[in-house]
Amino acid sequence: MAVGRNWRSYQITEGIERSPNRAMLRALGFGDGDFAKPMIGIANGQSTITPCNMHLGSLASVAAQAIRHSGGMPMEFGTITVSDGISMGTDGMRYSLVSREVIADSIETVCQAQNLDGVLAIGGCDKNMPGAMMAIARMNLPAIFVYGGTIKPGHYRGQDLTIVSSFEAVGAYAAGTVSEAELFAIERHACPGPGACGGMYTANTMAAVIEAMGMALPYSSTLAAEDQEIRDRTAEAGSVLMRAVAQNLKPRDIMTREAFENAIAVVMALGGSTNAVLHLLAIAHAAEVRLTLDDFERIRRQVPVLCDLKPSGRYATVDFHRTGGVPRVMKQLSSHGLLHGKCRTISGDTLEERLTAVQDDSTEEQTVIRGWDWPVRPEGHLVVLRGNLAPEGAVAKISGVRRLNITGPARVFDTEADALAAILERRIESGDVVIIRYQGPRGGPGMPEMLAPTSALIGVGLGGQVGLITDGRFSGGTQGLVVGHVAPEAFVGGPLALVQDDDPVTIDIEHQRLAVDLSETELGDRKRRWQAPEPRATRGVLAKYARLVSSSSLGAVTSEENCRTADNVS
Numbered sequence: 001m002a003v004g005r006n007w008r009s010y011q012i013t014e015g016i017e018r019s020p021n022r023a024m025l026r027a028l029g030f031g032d033g034d035f036a037k038p039m040i041g042i043a044n045g046q047s048t049i050t051p052c053n054m055h056l057g058s059l060a061s062v063a064a065q066a067i068r069h070s071g072g073m074p075m076e077f078g079t080i081t082v083s084d085g086i087s088m089g090t091d092g093m094r095y096s097l098v099s100r101e102v103i104a105d106s107i108e109t110v111c112q113a114q115n116l117d118g119v120l121a122i123g124g125c126d127k128n129m130p131g132a133m134m135a136i137a138r139m140n141l142p143a144i145f146v147y148g149g150t151i152k153p154g155h156y157r158g159q160d161l162t163i164v165s166s167f168e169a170v171g172a173y174a175a176g177t178v179s180e181a182e183l184f185a186i187e188r189h190a191c192p193g194p195g196a197c198g199g200m201y202t203a204n205t206m207a208a209v210i211e212a213m214g215m216a217l218p219y220s221s222t223l224a225a226e227d228q229e230i231r232d233r234t235a236e237a238g239s240v241l242m243r244a245v246a247q248n249l250k251p252r253d254i255m256t257r258e259a260f261e262n263a264i265a266v267v268m269a270l271g272g273s274t275n276a277v278l279h280l281l282a283i284a285h286a287a288e289v290r291l292t293l294d295d296f297e298r299i300r301r302q303v304p305v306l307c308d309l310k311p312s313g314r315y316a317t318v319d320f321h322r323t324g325g326v327p328r329v330m331k332q333l334s335s336h337g338l339l340h341g342k343c344r345t346i347s348g349d350t351l352e353e354r355l356t357a358v359q360d361d362s363t364e365e366q367t368v369i370r371g372w373d374w375p376v377r378p379e380g381h382l383v384v385l386r387g388n389l390a391p392e393g394a395v396a397k398i399s400g401v402r403r404l405n406i407t408g409p410a411r412v413f414d415t416e417a418d419a420l421a422a423i424l425e426r427r428i429e430s431g432d433v434v435i436i437r438y439q440g441p442r443g444g445p446g447m448p449e450m451l452a453p454t455s456a457l458i459g460v461g462l463g464g465q466v467g468l469i470t471d472g473r474f475s476g477g478t479q480g481l482v483v484g485h486v487a488p489e490a491f492v493g494g495p496l497a498l499v500q501d502d503d504p505v506t507i508d509i510e511h512q513r514l515a516v517d518l519s520e521t522e523l524g525d526r527k528r529r530w531q532a533p534e535p536r537a538t539r540g541v542l543a544k545y546a547r548l549v550s551s552s553s554l555g556a557v558t559s560e561e562n563c564r565t566a567d568n569v570s
């Protein structure tokens with residue numbers, strides 16, 4: 001086996017000066033023959049903070065055993081995670097996107113400080129997956145990602161449940177269509193065990209992205225957390241990583257622009273989360289690959305939504321896995337010339353070679369993964385909008401929505417809590433356009449998700465009848481006529497800050513337009529009178545993040561360059 005950079009550091013300098021370093025490693029179990037072996041980090045997202053990650057420790061042990069068996073020295077370390085589902089609708093949600101940066105920084109810090117030869121990252125929820133991929137792209141060490149798997153659906157009265165079922169039940173209770181007893185019954189049955197939220201929400205979307213890019217094993221993004229299959233795949237991942245170390249196969253050999261385009265195509269075909277836009281932009285930035293919102297829009301027009309998956313569809317991720325998962329979708333994309341088949345994978349083969357044995361036998365009886373000629377939607381569901389409310393762009397998610405255009409009076413809120421109260425108190429009516437602003441990367445800070453108000457709209461019977469616009473984010477569980485990631489955000493003086501109640505606002509998906517019907521003169525007058533609000537955070541990690549973070553149109557990445565830009569914002 002070819003050796004890594006650590007082997008060189010220990011063998012070239014065999015003198016007495018290396019003895020203290022070896023002494024500390026001996027305390028970890030290294031023997032005389034182990035210093036010649038590659039040292040492989042296992043970035044373990046184990047946490048009992050959230051069910052998505054509660055079982056990852058056992059997978060880390062499986063990976064360590066496989067790495068050791070394949071001639072490496074595993075070195076396990078932890079990284080943080082937070083639960084979006086638990087913090088949703090609270091001030092804690094402001095820390096969610098921030099955690100992505102903390103996770104990326106922590107993995108980079110450990111791997112570089114210890115001069116590791118490769119890294120196997122294990123994650124199970126929304127932010128530790130893109131966070132790990134950002135670190136992997138930055139460091140460019142041989143690496144592989146292992147997904148902790150999806151939760152199995154809960155069941156109540158013959159219906160499959162996910163965490164979103166509980167959020168929507170709150171709105172239904174407010175509307176009087178669900179009793180208090182039924183509300184709590186749904187809550188008790190929604191999440192039966194370990195694993196990430198069970199539809200094509202953010203975690204499963206990002207797992208599919210990583211598989212599509214070639215940085216994870218085939219079929220690994222749709223495994224159930226409780227099944228033996230995920231342990232078998234984890235062991236295989238450890239062995240595959242050791243081969244990549246031997247071949248010096250690095251992430252940037254795999255994570256090319258073409259690989260990012262493959263990932264975008266898969267997101268569109270799956271009906272995946274809007275967060276994939278934000279995270280792919282950030283991962284591309286880390287990999288030094290040019291990627292813009294226009295790339296998403298170009299690919300969207302070519303790729304139909306092929307999968308009928310929750311939240312807007314009928315099926316859970318375990319159903320998707322049983323019917324062929326991501327490889328089967330990629331096979332259809334490849335068959336129609338919408339996949340870069342020559343892209344390399346961490347296994348050493350190309351995507352084209354990886355898909356050789358995959359069947360493309362979609363029939364009209366197949367309802368989870370549709371055939372090309374009878375898709376769920378003829379084009380992708382994530383639409384980039386621009387206009388006088390979003391000069392830099394915004395992202396609309398239109399899966400499960402029949403009404404694609406709305407012009408109505410603005411109902412403006414500066415906090416999510418105020419908007420949610422208005423919805424539950426039935427102060428929002430059909431035809432209104434709800435605006436929740438000052439929720440962007442700097443204004444939030446942290447760009448919190450708006451699952452509670454969007455789920456409440458569905459629960460009270462206004463899904464598809466009310467538009468919702470925010471400079472914050474949406475959960476992967478969100479559905480409806482919703483527009484997020486509005487840039488520039490209100491906190492830096494973006495046009496969303498200038499809208500007032502009853503202003504006529506238009507969401508026009510067909511013409512990709514997001515606008516308020518006001519003259520440039522009126523908008524200019526309002527801009528001159530506008531005053532920036534006081535920052536919500538002045539100390540700690542939120543304040544640091546707000547100072548460093550970029551626009552959502554760039555992936556909300558943090559850098560010193562963003563800090564200099566922030567100082568110049570009027």
